[in-house]
Amino acid sequence: MFGPGDAVVHHSGVTDLLRQWSGGDAAARDDLVPLVYPELRRLAHYHLKREREGHTLQTTALVHEVYLRLAGPNPPCWEDRAHFFAIAARMMRRILVDYSRRRHAGKRDVEMIPLVLEEAMTIAVKQPDQLVSLDAALEELAALDARKCQVVEMRFFVGLGAREIATVLKTSEATVRRDWTIAKAWLFRRLQESA
């Protein structure tokens, strides 16, 4: 009775939940996490392991891959995809920071250098301490202004652009750009201060 296609039951589940969430049902977001997180984590670790052997992968591509696997061929609307990426951003941050923390275990009080690298995944492997500091700074930023922290997460951890971020946050693209600029400056200053 079951073709393999049916066995991938998460497909329609993920799509429905995304739709519900972007339709305003906040509980749907919570239901999505257990569906998405394990797959994302599994794949991220697979790639992180390879990266230590000299390979790299952009987190965006990775989230694309998870999305393609989970959402299946039933194409949800554009907004739903942006929402998927938004969820993935928070998870990606957690996965990479946890990974960095483990790699960096035991080393304390290291000098903090500003991040100039292109993407989170590379940092997690090469400068695990930087990612841990960034994570702490983000936490402080979130306390000050939660939306700024979300913008950074979506941009830096999964590579969403201004338009997509604006969709998820239900705000204008211009606002997102302003958020990004000031958040970036704020984080940069914060990391310099603690260096």
Place this chain on the structure above:
Amino acid sequence: MTNGQAGGSTNWPEIERAFAAAADLPPDRQATFLVQLPEDIRAEVETLLSADRRASKFLGGSIDPESSGGPAGPDYTIEAGTQIGAYRIESLLGKGGMGMVYRALDTKLNRPVAMKFLSGELGDAAARRRFQREAQLASSLSHPHILTVHDTGEYQGCQYMVLEFVDAGTLTNWARAEKRSWREIVALLIGVADALATAHDADILHRDIKPDNILVGRNGYAKLADFGLAKLQERIEPEQVTRTAGPETTMPGTVVGTIAYMSPEQVTDRPVDQRSDIFSFGVVLYELLAGRRPFSGQSRLEVMQGIVHADPSPLPNELPSSLRMAVEKALEKDPADRYQSMRDMVVDLRRLLRQRAEVSGVQPEVASPTPGTAAPRGRGMVAATLIALALLLGAGALFYLRRPAVETPRQVVQFEIPMPPGTMFLPTVTRQSMAISPNGKRLAFTATTAGGASVWIRDLASPEMHSVAGTEGAWTMYWSPDSRSLLFSVRNTLKEVNLDSAPRVPWRNSARFRSLAYGVTMATWCSTSAWAKCENFTCRTVACAGDPVSAGSAGPNSCRAATACSMQCMTRARRTAPR
């Protein structure tokens, strides 16, 4: 350490406003603006502005994905008449992904050439290496259908390449210029295919095959250009084939190439080999023959999704079936199902032209491709067509069922069934998305709308179609042997609906039901009799590693067990499937 937080937390909205206002001002007016601010706000804004100036590359810099890493627009123009070595610039021909292309005159040999300059912004070491590699690779390949590289050099810090001048345009222009018959299209592209096969023989992948990289001269001669993304394909084990995004070739992890022509493995960042080029070539061929791209969408992601999951709608029926099959074979999702070498495809295409040349008769023309607009022209190109090819099989079966005796030679009937308005047919290999009833009278299929998939029924003898209530979310359906009920699965649950009982009783559990179904790719099959009680349930998994045949019957909870069993097999099969 704490001044930022303390000041920020109390007056953050004001700081934010002042920062945004100041950031928009030119530097000379910033100071005047800042002095008007209250002391604590000013200190905050000043340090943030200073951080902003130094943070240009922090966290990747820009918020626009394209501008952080992708090729920026070249900002560089060279005046006509400028003499660079033996070459005199004449006019700008166009802008490529990596720089500007000029027409120039080789004053030594008095022949026209094309000069490609690496754009100023991209003149970093990595781009330069890539540019040099393009030149080296292309010049190492000698083939009449590969654009010749004459020379390379540097001008005012800019790398350039001197190329054979092709007097016409790209394949896109060629296809748009006039209606082309499939013979013309195939004849033109065989040259390119042969060029590609030669490159593959030398272990060179192109990686970016698209109409804009195929130049067509006025003499109707096609040349493959831009081996810019090509990379020497190391001779190593298939599992270790180099990844698309090797750090040497592109920015870390940057997805290279133009999305629409990428192979599923490129899109999902898996190892690529020559079969990836074969897929891209198939996309080009499909686009020219059908007048539209096989995979399209509103966004990059939608296109990527199509590449990975969607089967392109069938090519027009007027095309020879062997040609349609060749294109389909090139477009298989799994590289193992495609042509294994470009050479094989070239052989097939040549044979096709030869055979067809012997058959006299009018060759139908195909719609001229208009990428972007994708306006279907010509007959037979129903926008929402489906199934025709797949139905071939069903139609044959139908014929067989009705006429078991061998009276007349079997006739193959092809026809198209338009989809219900506003719906799409999205078949996949892993799902039974359509099924003809055992009595041959009805067709069940899944139709997808923005709201999801549901099952539709059509009596083959009539054009009417109706959706079956309660089947929302169903992807796979099977007919009962008496053709009166449909069994389908929604999420984890198996459901049955009797189509003939009036009024229809949804989810009727029938003990009479007997069914057998195959999981197409994983060789799982489950069968049951007496479905209502879920007794005598059997599930066999054939392809599970380490567990070649496990059979068992389950008790009252066997519906659940069936799911679990099938899922388990899936998981295992996936884990063991070669990646």
